[in-house]
Amino acid sequence: MLQHRRILALWLPRLPTDRLIRRAPSRSEAPLVVSHKANNALYVYGLNRPAQKLGLYKGQPLANARAMVQPLAIVPADEKADAALLEHIADWCDRFTPLVTLDPPDGLLLDITGASHLFGGETQMLATVTGLIARQGFTVTGAIAGTSLAAHALAHYAPGTITLPGRDAEMITPLSITALDPGDKALRALRHAGLKTIGMVAQRRQSELAERLGKNFIARLKVLLGAEEQPLQPRRPLPDLMAEQRFAEPIVSEDSIAASLLSLAQSLSGIMEREGKGARLLEAAFFRADGKIERIAIRSGAPLRDPKIMLRLLRQRLDALADPLDPGFGFDLIRLEALLAEETNPVTVSFDSNENARRQIAFMVDRLAARFGDAQVQRFVPQATHIPEAGAVAVPAQDREFTSDAAWVLRRQAGDPPRRPLRLLEKPEEVSAVVASVPDGPPNRFRWRQCRHEVARAEGPERIAMEWWKKEGLTRDYFRVETKDGQRFWLYRDGLFHQIGAPRWYLQGIFA
Amino acid sequence: MAVDSSQALRIIEHIMNKSAKLAELRHFMARYGLPPERTPIPLGEPSADAVLGGGLKPGALHEVLAKGWSAGGFAVTLAFLAAGSKPFFWVRSGYEALEYGALSPNGLAELGGDPRQLFMVRTRNPAESLSAAADILACPHVGALLLEIHGTPKCLDLVASRRLAFAASESGATPILLRNGAESEPSAALTRWQVASAPSASFDDDWGNPVFDAQLIRHRTGGLGRFLLTWNPEISMFVDPVSSQLGSAYADTSLRHPPPQMLRMRGRSA
Numbered sequence: 001m002l003q004h005r006r007i008l009a010l011w012l013p014r015l016p017t018d019r020l021i022r023r024a025p026s027r028s029e030a031p032l033v034v035s036h037k038a039n040n041a042l043y044v045y046g047l048n049r050p051a052q053k054l055g056l057y058k059g060q061p062l063a064n065a066r067a068m069v070q071p072l073a074i075v076p077a078d079e080k081a082d083a084a085l086l087e088h089i090a091d092w093c094d095r096f097t098p099l100v101t102l103d104p105p106d107g108l109l110l111d112i113t114g115a116s117h118l119f120g121g122e123t124q125m126l127a128t129v130t131g132l133i134a135r136q137g138f139t140v141t142g143a144i145a146g147t148s149l150a151a152h153a154l155a156h157y158a159p160g161t162i163t164l165p166g167r168d169a170e171m172i173t174p175l176s177i178t179a180l181d182p183g184d185k186a187l188r189a190l191r192h193a194g195l196k197t198i199g200m201v202a203q204r205r206q207s208e209l210a211e212r213l214g215k216n217f218i219a220r221l222k223v224l225l226g227a228e229e230q231p232l233q234p235r236r237p238l239p240d241l242m243a244e245q246r247f248a249e250p251i252v253s254e255d256s257i258a259a260s261l262l263s264l265a266q267s268l269s270g271i272m273e274r275e276g277k278g279a280r281l282l283e284a285a286f287f288r289a290d291g292k293i294e295r296i297a298i299r300s301g302a303p304l305r306d307p308k309i310m311l312r313l314l315r316q317r318l319d320a321l322a323d324p325l326d327p328g329f330g331f332d333l334i335r336l337e338a339l340l341a342e343e344t345n346p347v348t349v350s351f352d353s354n355e356n357a358r359r360q361i362a363f364m365v366d367r368l369a370a371r372f373g374d375a376q377v378q379r380f381v382p383q384a385t386h387i388p389e390a391g392a393v394a395v396p397a398q399d400r401e402f403t404s405d406a407a408w409v410l411r412r413q414a415g416d417p418p419r420r421p422l423r424l425l426e427k428p429e430e431v432s433a434v435v436a437s438v439p440d441g442p443p444n445r446f447r448w449r450q451c452r453h454e455v456a457r458a459e460g461p462e463r464i465a466m467e468w469w470k471k472e473g474l475t476r477d478y479f480r481v482e483t484k485d486g487q488r489f490w491l492y493r494d495g496l497f498h499q500i501g502a503p504r505w506y507l508q509g510i511f512a
Numbered sequence: 513m514a515v516d517s518s519q520a521l522r523i524i525e526h527i528m529n530k531s532a533k534l535a536e537l538r539h540f541m542a543r544y545g546l547p548p549e550r551t552p553i554p555l556g557e558p559s560a561d562a563v564l565g566g567g568l569k570p571g572a573l574h575e576v577l578a579k580g581w582s583a584g585g586f587a588v589t590l591a592f593l594a595a596g597s598k599p600f601f602w603v604r605s606g607y608e609a610l611e612y613g614a615l616s617p618n619g620l621a622e623l624g625g626d627p628r629q630l631f632m633v634r635t636r637n638p639a640e641s642l643s644a645a646a647d648i649l650a651c652p653h654v655g656a657l658l659l660e661i662h663g664t665p666k667c668l669d670l671v672a673s674r675r676l677a678f679a680a681s682e683s684g685a686t687p688i689l690l691r692n693g694a695e696s697e698p699s700a701a702l703t704r705w706q707v708a709s710a711p712s713a714s715f716d717d718d719w720g721n722p723v724f725d726a727q728l729i730r731h732r733t734g735g736l737g738r739f740l741l742t743w744n745p746e747i748s749m750f751v752d753p754v755s756s757q758l759g760s761a762y763a764d765t766s767l768r769h770p771p772p773q774m775l776r777m778r779g780r781s782a
Contacts, residue, residue, distance in 0.1 A: 357653035361599055364651050368633055368644060378632040380617035392617040397631050408621040408628075417712070417721045418622035418745055422585050423613030456711060457719045482719045486709035487582045510613055512585020512623055512722045512743065 004165040005229065006144060008096075008110040008126060009151030011159075012089070014139040015106040016046030019085050020075055022137045031069050035062050036077040045077045049139075079105070089133065090235060092291045095333050096129060098239060101148070101232045107155065109148045111232050118246070122162050136291075145171070147230055149223045153179040168226030173199030180220065186213050198224065239283070239337030241275065243268040250289040250330025257286075257331065261314055264336040265307035272341065278303025279338035284314055286325065287333035294325055298370050301362040301398040303344040309363070310336075316370045365397045374398065382408050386464060388478075388508065389424060419462075419480070421490045421509025428506035431491065442479040443491065448507050453489070457482040461493075474503075480511065488512070550684065553593050556749030560739045563728065564703070570594055571684040573677040575701035575730075578692050582709035584612065584660075585623065586724045587690035589743050589750075591656040592625045594686035598655025600625075601648045603633045603641050608660045612692060623722075624745035629655070638665040642672050649679035649687055657687045664694050673699040696729055704730035710740055721745065 012018065016034040021027045031054055036045030042062035051072070056065045066072055082105065090108055093100045096119070099111035112125065119125035126142050133140045141159030145151040150168045154161040157179045163171045172179075175198050177190050189212060195201045201209070202225060210218050222228040243264045251257060261284065272278055280303055286294040298313045318325055369377045378394040385391060411419035433447040442458035458481040466473030474495035482488050488511035495503040552566035561567050568574065568590060576587040591600055602615065609615075617627035633648075635641045638661050645659045659676075661668055673689070677700040680687050689701065696704060710725040720742075727738045741750045 357598075360651055360653050364647065364654075365631065367647060372633065372635055372640065372644065376634045378634070380627045380630065380632075382617070382627075388616075388618075392627070394632065408618065408626070410621060411618070412622055412745070417719060418619065420619045420622045421613075421616060422588060422619040422623055424616040424619070425613045426610060459719065480719070482712060484711070485580065486711040486723065486725070487580050488709065488712075488719065488722065489581070509616065509619070510581045511619070512582055512588060 004146055005111065005113045006116065006122070006146065006165070007148045007151040007232070008112045008129065008142060008144045009103065009148065009155040010093075010108040010110070010129065010133070010140055010142045011103075011152075011155040012086075012106045012108075012133075012138050012140050014046060014048060015085065016077060016082055017048040018138045019082060021048065025137075027073065030071075030073055031056070032073045032075070033062070033065060034077045035074050082106070088291075089138075091293050093129070094236075094285070094293060095287045096125070098236070098242065098335075098337070099232060099234050101235060103148070103152060107152060109151065109232055112144070126160070126162060146226045147223050147228075148232055149220065149230060150226060153181075153224060163226075166226065168224075169202075172224055172226075173197060173202060177201060180217075180224065182213065182217055182220070186217060189213065237339055239339050240341035241268060241271050241277065241279075242335060242337040243271065244333060244335035246333050247331065250327075250332045252327045252330045257325075257327070257334070258311075258315070260334050261336070262307065262311050264334060265310040265314075268336050268338060269305050269307040269310070272305050272338065275341070276343060277338070277341040278305040278344040279310070279340065280304070280342050281338070281340035282310060282314075283337045283339050285333075285335045285337065286327075286331045287335070288327065289329045289332045292328065296321070296325075297339070298366075299374050299396075299398055300366050302359065303342045304366075305344065313366060313370045316367060320371045362398075369396070369398055387466065388420070388464070389428075391420075418511060421488075422512045423510045425508060425510075428492070428508040431505045431507050434505045440477070440496070442481060443505060446491070446505060446507075448489075453483045453487070455481045456484045464492075478508075553596075554749070555593065555741070556744070556747075556751040557739060557741050559737065560726075560728075560741065560750070563731070563735045563737045565734050568593055568686070569702055570686045571680050572702040573673060573680055573687050573689060573700060575673075575689045575691065575699060575704040577694055577696060577704065577706045577729075578690060579706065579708040581612075582722070583707040583724065584690055584692065585709075585722055585743075586705070586707040586726060586741075587658060587660075587688050588620070588623065588625070589748075591658040591686075591688045592623075592748055594688065595629060595655030598629070598653060599631060600629045600656045600658070601631045601633060601654060602658045602660070603635065603644050603648070604660040605635045605637050605641050605662075607637075608662050608692070609634065611662060612660075622745065623743070624748040638662075639667040642667055642676075645676060645687065646679055649676065649683055649685050651685065652683040654683070654685040657685060658690060659687055660690045660692070662692050662694075664691075664697065670698055670700065673701060677701070701730065702732050703728060713742065 017032055020032065028048060029050065031051035032048045033044050033051050033056060034046040035042045044056060044058055044060045044062060044065050047056050047058065054069050056069060086102060090100045090102055093108060093110055097110050097112050097115045101109040103109050116122045116125045119128055122144050126144055130140050130142045141155050143151050143154030143159060144162045145154055146163060146166060146168045150172055153175060154171060157175050158171065161171050177187065177195060177198060180198060190201065202221065206218055223230045245260050245264055251260065279300065281297060281299055283295055283297045296317050298317050304310060365377055374396045377397045379397045380392045381395055383391055383393055429448065431446040431448045434443045435445050436443045442460055443455055445452060445454050458479050460479035461477035463475060463477055465475045476492040476494060478490060478492045481491055489507055490509035490511065491505055491507050493503045493505055550570045552564065552569050554561050554567035574590060578584045615632065617630065620627050620630065633644050635644055641659060641661060645657055648654055648657050676687050696706065706727045706729050708725045710723040712720040712723045722743045724741045726741050728736045744751050
């Protein structure tokens with residue numbers, strides 16, 4: 001049976017003023033408007049209830065509003081702050097469903113398909129969501145319908161409506177044509193034609209409408225009436241698989257959190273086993289009762305399914321957090337998501353010791369990465385460039401297969417000593433007091449990090465020109481020098497002597 | 513008082529038993545807490561291998577005190593030798609990378625190592641490095657661990673080094689503790705080397721393979737010595753036909769270091 005999608009739309013019509021009033025509650029009494037500049041004139045962008053009662057409205061020129069109401073508190077709009085606030089509310093809504101979308105500038109869409117029974121049915125769920133948001137000091141309306149457009153229209157023009165599954169049209173047709181949000185021109189055209197409700201518009205022949213108002217209009221109308229589907233774009237990557245646990249009484253203690261994580265890991269593992277999958281990227285989300293959400297993610301080199309290992313990696317990551325997980329007044333929901341799940345081959349016990357070794361090393365790398373950070377456990381990949389400092393790139397060890405046949409090109413001929421230093425300084429360091437017997441030759445002595453070095457042997461120059469297609473850089477003449485006491489360094493002269501007057505010398509590497 | 517011969521015999525037997533037992537006990541004490549016997553990995557230089565009892569013992573902690581910039585390479589070569597074809601981990605904190613330079617995999621390859629075996633782990637401080645090391649050593653599939661620690665941090669005490677040694681003896685992975693800017697102090701290491709770089713042996717202006725002046729200053733199961741070791745990247749061993757021929761010539765012209773020879777030998781279990 002095809003399941004009808006159910007979308008819960010929320011509209012926060014007074015978001016800009018609510019934001020200000022939440023910070024300074026005294027502002028709720030007097031008329032307050034938020035102004036916005038468009039086409040070089042100021043308009044009313046948002047207003048609180050007292051201001052609306054006095055006859056002000058959204059989109060009114062600010063000068064008119066000023067003339068009508070004195071005194072009037074005016075605050076310039078801060079759209080970024082509004083957007084950030086909406087994001088926070090969306091984060092908070094994650095506890096109802098992982099599929100939450102922003103409906104800018106002041107709405108949210110929640111895909112609650114198959115989730116409403118957890119909250120006592122759709123009516124109860126709508127009341128819960130709007131009630132909780134209203135308690136935070138927001139004016140909010142909501143509606144539930146089969147498509148995002150229909151839910152959006154109902155939230156704006158018929159708040160509190162819940163359509164019957166698959167029968168959105170019944171509730172939509174009585175709405176005024178403004179709910180179609182067709183744009184000024186189309187609105188005028190529809191009015192001119194005497195079409196007042198969406199139902200009246202829908203009765204016209206499609207070809208007629210398309211000719212007058214364009215194909216987009218038809219598409220919108222169809223979605224609105226529930227004849228077509230419009231998928232939501234989730235804000236966060238949707239988990240491939242997930243398990244969650246809700247608590248009537250928020251949990252605080254470390255033990256109960258650990259116990260919950262274990263049972264979540266077990267159920268997620270069960271789900272993954274049925275699907276024949278394992279998690280490569282696992283995220284645990286802790287929803288605090290006061291709305292804050294903490295997320296921790298762990299990455300795994302190989303698809304992971306064993307709940308004990310999952311738990312161990314999670315605990316290690318939790319222990320390594322710079323600021324420990326703060327339960328505050330407790331977590332009321334913990335969710336474990338496999339953000340990236342991959343097919344695993346059915347577990348076959350391998351007697352190949354190499355395979356076993358590889359797996360154990362991979363597991364250890366995962367553990368180290370969970371503790372110290374993914375980027376702190378690295379392997380190297382050779383790069384095709386002759387610039388010494390770019391000759392290799394470090395990649396997170398988890399991202400590469402254990403065996404890789406990328407070859408390392410040797411500079412030295414058979415029987416030669418190493419031609420490249422074992423260690424490269426993060427940045428070449430300038431050396432001072434360089435004395436060279438011939439201008440283009442190697443230095444006889446130099447000073448580096450407060451120490452004088454007398455050169456006993458030197459070899460070079462090895463001339464390395466910078467990659468001309470990338471950026472300006474001087475040609476470097478590299479010398480391998482050995483000091484009198486046997487220390488071996490890699491120095492270069494930045495630029496040729498005849499190119500620039502007094503080239504500088506840098507120490508870039510240290511040989512074994 | 514006359515002692516009859518049978519009684520005398522019994523007394524002698526008793527004393528001999530006692531000394532045999534004592535010797536046995538001494539032998540046991542000397543090996544107490546030592547890693548189980550594993551086949552040593554030869555360094556290549558015969559005199560050094562003789563003192564080490566065949567070579568570098570795997571599954572045991574080896575400490576390298578580096579004097580000067582180039583000496584750390586000795587620890588890296590030991591780690592190659594110990595790792596064989598198994599993975600090789602290098603653990604260091606951000607400070608070491610900044611002070612002593614980031615590892616260049618190309619340089620590692622030039623020195624005869626295989627960067628494909630290498631895993632780098634960067635931590636925030638020595639305490640984290642030690643705990644990462646403990647994790648790594650617990651895995652029997654790890655070949656070698658190079659733990660680079662600067663100075664003498666508090667966390668690197670006798671207990672910590674004993675932990676490393678114990679973990680290594682359990683799993684068989686070989687930890688090499690590379691210490692820059694540190695002095696010799698008690699630890700659970702099986703061998704402790706004080707290493708400086710030495711002028712390379714070469715006739716012309718070009719310098720040859722890296723040479724280390726390696727002093728074995730502690731060895732729990734054998735003698736000590738001082739060796740001039742030349743690393744041959746071609747065969748990844750301390751064998752260099754040129755320098756061994758040059759040994760005497762080097763001794764004549766050497767300004768600072770004595771020629772390769774054992775300075776002193778001290779037996780413990782022998």
